[in-house]
Amino acid sequence: MTDQPVPTTAAGEAPTARGEQTRQLILETAIRLFRERGYARTTMRAIAEEAGVAVGNAYYYFDSKERLIQEFYSRTQDEHRAAARPVLERESEFAARLAGVLHAAIDVLTPSHEFAASFFKVAAEPSSPLSPFSSETAGPRQASIELFTEVLAGSTSKVDPELRPHLPELLWLAYMGTVLYWVYDRSPGQTRTRTLIDGAVPLIDRLVSLSRLRVLRPVTRQIVELLRMLRH
Amino acid sequence: MTDQPVPTTAAGEAPTARGEQTRQLILETAIRLFRERGYARTTMRAIAEEAGVAVGNAYYYFDSKERLIQEFYSRTQDEHRAAARPVLERESEFAARLAGVLHAAIDVLTPSHEFAASFFKVAAEPSSPLSPFSSETAGPRQASIELFTEVLAGSTSKVDPELRPHLPELLWLAYMGTVLYWVYDRSPGQTRTRTLIDGAVPLIDRLVSLSRLRVLRPVTRQIVELLRMLRH
DNA sequence: GCTCCAATTTGAACGTGTTCAAGTATCGAC
DNA sequence: GTCGATACTTGAACACGTTCAAATTGGAGC
Numbered sequence: 343m344t345d346q347p348v349p350t351t352a353a354g355e356a357p358t359a360r361g362e363q364t365r366q367l368i369l370e371t372a373i374r375l376f377r378e379r380g381y382a383r384t385t386m387r388a389i390a391e392e393a394g395v396a397v398g399n400a401y402y403y404f405d406s407k408e409r410l411i412q413e414f415y416s417r418t419q420d421e422h423r424a425a426a427r428p429v430l431e432r433e434s435e436f437a438a439r440l441a442g443v444l445h446a447a448i449d450v451l452t453p454s455h456e457f458a459a460s461f462f463k464v465a466a467e468p469s470s471p472l473s474p475f476s477s478e479t480a481g482p483r484q485a486s487i488e489l490f491t492e493v494l495a496g497s498t499s500k501v502d503p504e505l506r507p508h509l510p511e512l513l514w515l516a517y518m519g520t521v522l523y524w525v526y527d528r529s530p531g532q533t534r535t536r537t538l539i540d541g542a543v544p545l546i547d548r549l550v551s552l553s554r555l556r557v558l559r560p561v562t563r564q565i566v567e568l569l570r571m572l573r574h
Numbered sequence: 575m576t577d578q579p580v581p582t583t584a585a586g587e588a589p590t591a592r593g594e595q596t597r598q599l600i601l602e603t604a605i606r607l608f609r610e611r612g613y614a615r616t617t618m619r620a621i622a623e624e625a626g627v628a629v630g631n632a633y634y635y636f637d638s639k640e641r642l643i644q645e646f647y648s649r650t651q652d653e654h655r656a657a658a659r660p661v662l663e664r665e666s667e668f669a670a671r672l673a674g675v676l677h678a679a680i681d682v683l684t685p686s687h688e689f690a691a692s693f694f695k696v697a698a699e700p701s702s703p704l705s706p707f708s709s710e711t712a713g714p715r716q717a718s719i720e721l722f723t724e725v726l727a728g729s730t731s732k733v734d735p736e737l738r739p740h741l742p743e744l745l746w747l748a749y750m751g752t753v754l755y756w757v758y759d760r761s762p763g764q765t766r767t768r769t770l771i772d773g774a775v776p777l778i779d780r781l782v783s784l785s786r787l788r789v790l791r792p793v794t795r796q797i798v799e800l801l802r803m804l805r806h
Numbered sequence: 807g808c809t810c811c812a813a814t815t816t817g818a819a820c821g822t823g824t825t826c827a828a829g830t831a832t833c834g835a836c
Numbered sequence: 837g838t839c840g841a842t843a844c845t846t847g848a849a850c851a852c853g854t855t856c857a858a859a860t861t862g863g864a865g866c
Contacts, residue, residue, distance in 0.1 A: 360832070361844055385822060396846045398825080407823065459699065466698035467691065475758045526707045534804060541800035548793055557789065561780060568773035572766060592862070593814060617852060628816045630855080639853065 365403045368393045372400075372410045377453065381411070381460035411461040414454075416482055421450045423489060430492055436499035437547040440513065443493055444520055444539045448532065451524065455532060462525045487514045502553040502562050508569050509550070516546065597635045600625045604632075604642045609685065613643070613692035643693045646686075648714055653682045655721060662724055668731035669779040672745065675725055676752055676771045680764065683756065687764060694757045706750060719746045734785040734794050740801050741782070748778065 371393040375384040386407055390397040404410050429442030451458055465473055475483075490513040494501070501509060520542075524535040553562045603625040607616040618639055622629040636642050661674030683690055697705055706715060722745040726733070733741060752774075756767040785794045 364844080386824080387822075397823090398847065399845055401824065402844065405824090463695060463699040467695040473758070526705070537803055538800075541803055545793070545796050545800060548796065552789075552793070555789065557784075557787065561777070561784070564777050564780065568770075568777060571769055571773055596814080618854080619852075629853090630817065631815050633854065634814065637854090 361403070364395060364399065368395065368400050368403055369410065369413055373414050376410075376414070376457045376460075381457055411465075415461060415465065418450055418454075419482055419486060422447050423485070425450050426489060430496055434496065434498050436494070436497035436550070437543050439493045439497050440490075440546065441539060441543040443489060444517060444543065445536070447517065447521065448524055448535055448539070451521070452532065455524075459525055462522075483514075486517070487511055490514050490517070499547070499550060500554065501550055502559075504566050505550075505553050505562050508566060511569075513546075516542070593635070596627060596631065600627065600632050600635055601642065601645055605646050608642075608646070608689045608692075613689055643697075647693060647697065650682055650686075651714055651718060654679050655717070657682050658721060662728055666728065666730050668726070668729035668782065669775050671725045671729050672722075672778065673771060673775040675721060676749060676775065677768070679749065679753065680756055680767055680771070683753070684764065687756075691757055694754075715746075718749070719743055722746050722749065731779070731782060732786065733782055734791075736798050737782075737785050737794050740798060743801075745778075748774070 368389065372384070372389045375389055375392060378384075386400055387397050389410075390400050393400070404413070425446040426443045429446060430439060433439045433442055454461075467473060487510050490510040493513065494506070494509055520535065520539060523538055524532055527535045529535075552558055600621065604616070604621045607621055607624060610616075618632055619629055621642075622632050625632070636645070657678040658675045661678060662671060665671045665674055686693075699705060719742050722742040725745065726738070726741055752767065752771060755770055756764055759767045761767075784790055
């Protein structure tokens with residue numbers, strides 16, 4: 343959680359490794375090439391050569407090509423949090439906060455749209471530790487969910503108290519859906535995803551407000567109950 | 575575009591090709607091995623050997639290993655439709671029809687759960703023609719969506735007339751979500767997915783009914799408007 | 807039966823991700 | 837400075853998806 347000089351995987355790696363520089367070089371090179379040529383057309387040999395190391399050396403630091411993506415992914419998440427910060431400091435309305443955070447995510451992802459398609463493929467593998475739902479990514483996921491806790495915490499909106507504790511996770515789910523949509527979004531500049539965000543956020547805002555309505559109480563209950571059951 | 579004697583892909587099959595038998599043999603073998611050993615650990619060489627053909631021959635019929643999965647996927651969809659038929663003939667209530675169709679999907683998928691994880695990975699690739707959202711799968715997807723048109727058509731439920739035309743697609747989306755959940759579901763026998771279906775269906779049913787309520791009319795409008803915008 | 811063409815089949819060869827046994831460099835202990 | 841251990845680096849070798857030029861087969865037309 344704290345800022346350690348541990349640059350490797352999520353788990354935990356070399357405490358103060360000598361080869362840190364090499365590691366960074368390889369990663370930097372890989373991401374650049376991924377962006378330039380796409381994931382599939384970037385070979386490990388090309389990465390190694392471009393970075394000026396032996397191919398085996400790349401495998402010393404990253405145990406697979408996919409790991410390079412995982413690293414990229416976790417970096418992007420950091421960037422997202424950073425990009426979301428000013429929004430959360432500036433805005434106080436729920437809708438504005440949520441929209442800001444979602445747009446920030448897309449902002450951060452945009453330079454990698456084409457390549458992100460491939461990385462998404464990797465993330466989708468349920469057995470992969472990179473999967474957004476796997477237990478291995480519990481840490482990063484929790485951090486991501488916390489972002490939405492913050493969205494909610496700082497907002498002036500009133501929310502059904504029963505629903506509230508579940509809302510961050512639901513918002514995170516909406517965020518995942520947005521990213522999924524974005525990955526598949528082939529419109530120029532992914533403007534459709536922007537449309538989706540701008541359309542969905544007021545809708546979510548409204549639904550959240552309505553959740554306190556008398557007629558909708560049973561529905562809210564039902565949702566909360568379902569979530570509870572799925573969590574065991 | 576027209577029906578040529580090209581035996582490949584799911585779309586149009588060989589009219590009466592000579593090698594049809596070989597094609598089936600290879601596919602049968604592949605699916606069997608995928609189930610036995612998983613996707614990644616089944617090599618094309620193994621498939622070819624087990625089927626008693628040369629490896630190049632497999633590539634004559636399926637232009638990649640992924641294509642074999644695509645084929646499997648489209649088969650599964652056929653099975654799903656077949657499994658859903660009796661439910662649709664038997665039930666008349668919306669909730670029962672929807673639940674039946676969703677459970678049928680899981681029934682059909684269950685024998686391939688472990689392997690389906692891998693196939694999902696392939697499907698997730700947006701540039702892949704196998705992606706459930708790609709234009710290449712428009713046909714199968716349409717067929718799938720039609721299933722939910724049928725769910726709705728035969729049901730006794732009353733639905734907001736503005737929402738109605740969009741509902742099949744939304745239900746299909748819910749179905750996709752269910753499958754996604756199932757893919758990641760590691761509970762024994764995927765019982766959690768069953769729980770999800772049994773919990774979500776009454777909820778959806780209720781929401782659909784409520785959509786006609788005066789207070790919710792604006793929300794319904796908003797949803798419809800958003801869908802319209804996203805469709806261009 | 808023969809000829810010929812297209813459909814089918816073959817397996818060697820290629821490119822790429824990954825592994826591994828064998829080095830080489832670095833640093834603390836003495 | 838030397839030694840030993842650990843961190844790092846190397847590139848050849850391997851496995852697997854895929855390609856392709858060449859061989860084989862089956863059947864229509866005669």
